[in-house]
Amino acid sequence: MHEYPITSQIVKIASEYAQKAQAARVVKINLVVGDYSGFIGDSISMYFDILSEGTLCEGAELAIRKVHPMLRCRTCGELFKKVPFSFECPKCGGEGGPTEIGKEFYIESIEVE
């Protein structure tokens, strides 16, 4: 349910760019999805096949690059991968705060023909 409106937005954006480029169809959509974006790649793919029907995106491959959340240590500045139930910096033991890495949700590029 949650991914449905978002997937139609993906189809809309990709179709607009393809149209501007006067392309016949979209072959591939390169999507970047952070783990903290709240969207699940498999669900997007499922809706994509239905929602892209009859659009320039029909039959296109949806390539999803996932991004793991990173924290930045407030003491030493180290950027490190978030593990569940911990904010501890592996370098100095300090506390890591959230960053924008892992919240991505955008279309990087499309491939058209």
Place this chain on the structure above:
Amino acid sequence: MSETKKIEVMENIHGENERIALETNQRLTEAGIFCVNVMGAPGAGKTSCIIQIIKHLKRVTPFVIEGDIESDLDTQTLTRLGIQTFQINTGGACHLDAPLVREAVKQLAPNQRGILFIENIGNLVCPAEFVIGEHMKLLISTVTEGSDKPYKYPLAFEKADGVILNKSDLMPYLDFDLDFFTRGFRALNPQAPLFKVSAKTGDGFAQVAQWLEEKALALHEAKD
């Protein structure tokens, strides 16, 4: 075989939602309405907390937009208390989004300066991902949900501008680890205030109401 061409897009998929939310936010600011996006799990006591806050407001007029998947029970309760309320039913959708709220604000048509509480769908996940036109996000957490919530639902705690810990009168009967909760919350969000309250007894709401009132009045002053 036709040639394949790569086109750079770099477009945020939330872009359209964010654009509409900004529009709503500007309209509300212009009208002198300070807008609070109230988020929390089902049963956290979002409506009860809104009612308690409103009871403690002294200087600003409250308005409410209620978001529910179904039913208008909360709207009936609020309307009986004389609070101007508008109901949104999402019919299954798990969060409010900017287009829904834009329409609801139009329908509610608040006719004086004040503070608008928008009660989001009971859910700790997606409401945190969608801006709806608010000036701040207020998260209602509870001691009955357990002290691990900041670790399990980090985005909601990170994005909150204030956190209410409700049902704190039940603390003596539970194994709620306040220190563990606070550590997780502070790692994600060093700034936002934390209010321990009980919507059952009303404890702690005077401070919440005062804090919100100051924010709303600051918005009015900035406009004057």
